Amino acid sequence: MRAFVPTGRTSPGVVREEVPEPRPRPDEALVKVEAYSVNRGETFQLEAPAPGWRPGKDVAGLVVRSAADGSGPEVGRRVVGHPPAAGWAEYAAVPTDALAVLPDSLPAVRAAALPLAGLTALRLLRTAGPVAGRRILLTGASGGVGHYFTELAAAAGAEVTAVTAAPERGHRLLELGAVQVVRDPADAEGAYAPDTPDTPYAPYAPDTPYAPSTPFDLVLESTGGTALPAALARLRRGGTLIWFGQAGRKPVTLDFFDFFKGPESATLRHFHYADSDTPYGEDLATLVRLVASGRLHPEIGRVADWAETDATLTDLRERRIRGNAVLTLS
Template sequence: MKALAATGDRTLVRFADAPEPAPAADAAVIQVEAFSVNRGEILAMTGAYGTPTAPGTVMGQDVVGRVVAAAADGSGPAVGTRVVGHADGGGWAERVPVPTSALVELPDAVPATTAAALPLAGLTALRLLRHVEAPADKKALITGASGGVGHYLVELATAAGIAVTAVAAAPERGARLAELGAAKVVHGVAHADGPFDVIFESVGGDVFADALARIAPGGTVLWFGQASLQPIRLSFFDYLTVTPFTLKHFPHWVADTTDAEDLRVLVELTATGRLHPELGRVADWAETAHVLADLNNRRIRGNAVLTITA
């Protein structure tokens, strides 16, 4: 079958022949119709997290398609079922195995391209909000809000009763955030009027310190990324006047729920018009290398989705 494999160089991916999936007993094989690409996958391939991805590796987590081989253990959907899943890798391919604990049926009302944008970014946003106690009437600051996670987080947080100030780099990247419910959209943390009960921070570098300076006493900072690739620098003494506050490191894969349980919530919200995935780019998977370059250079707002023609 065809797949997009890591090259180990600036092109990031190329088409290659890959073996057919050999799924575990609790995994179904999906004929992929669309997949989403995420900046974290780019950072993994380029070595930002440590060792670069080995050439020949097939990346990819967010997939939509139909089941062509049901799980051998009898769990999960039957052959022919339309599904969205969060794979363990290998999703940039014609077929991929997905554990049934990370796979849910997709109603016809939700297009494949829309659903493909849900897993990684949507799961992250949904699980971030669960760390906010009694969210109604709280004020929150979201940095990096015009990315994939940010759009979901703005809409979900607003629906939970949080007054959101969203930080976006430019007006054209922030307009949609206001439509999704942000009480205020600013183009730099310096323009954000605090203090904030909750800060969702994913940029790092100086932005982290600037955001943290706006935390309310007793507030919570949820640190879930470092998109700038710049380390944070903090001085204990700068925060004596706002203590106590809580700083939480947030890895999206640590949760008390399965991916399937949370994907089911995201799919239902989308199907009923209460969640609106932001598709900044939809293209054929032949354009994946170009899309990855644009995503890495922040030329795409929201999510980027690639389609595979049967």
């Protein structure tokens, strides 16, 4: 079968070659891949690939061999899956607890955009806890995770301010429920505290008589570098910052004396989407149900033939694609 393998170089990062067809374990189904999504984090992994590793964690397609242990979907079912690797190929072996069956109404292209970004957003929302009425600052919001999280959190009653370096990449976030899109965490104005408890919160305007408060109950930070301390400064006293990525690939320098100038008693937490007791398949089924019912909308900035995988990786690395990029197999 044909599959993409890493070169260890930036360009081309992958090449398509003939490789052996997967030999599934007893708890894995063999899926004929119809479409797969590529993620920016995978572009970083390709720079120093582990021996024998092949990329690919988001796939959608058809089960052509069911699991030998009798678990999971049977042959002929359309599925979306989240294998540990090797999904950029004609066939992929996927653990059955990382598969969800697709309804006829959900095309493979849309389903392929769900796994990594959708799972991250859904589990990040759970980690955040109840968000109704809370003000949230989300950095790195123009990728797949940002679009999913914004829609999910806004639907749950949160007031989301999204941070994205390019304003034109933020229009869709406003349509999905964000109340504000800014270029830098320091530009986020949030809400202002009224003089009396009975006055509702209102967006900031220069002539308002309200006294400013540190605006955000929760900060979700995914870019690193100077963005994290800038976002931390926008946190209210006793608020929480959840760090879930470093897309900017720059280390964070944090001066803890800054806490005395702003959010004293703040909590900093790390999040990784794989740290959950819920199987991927269960959460994928939730995402499929939300999309099928029109309550969640995958933001797909590019759909192309899988021959264009390497060019798509370059554009993804250079932030020229909004949301997810999906490749289809002819």
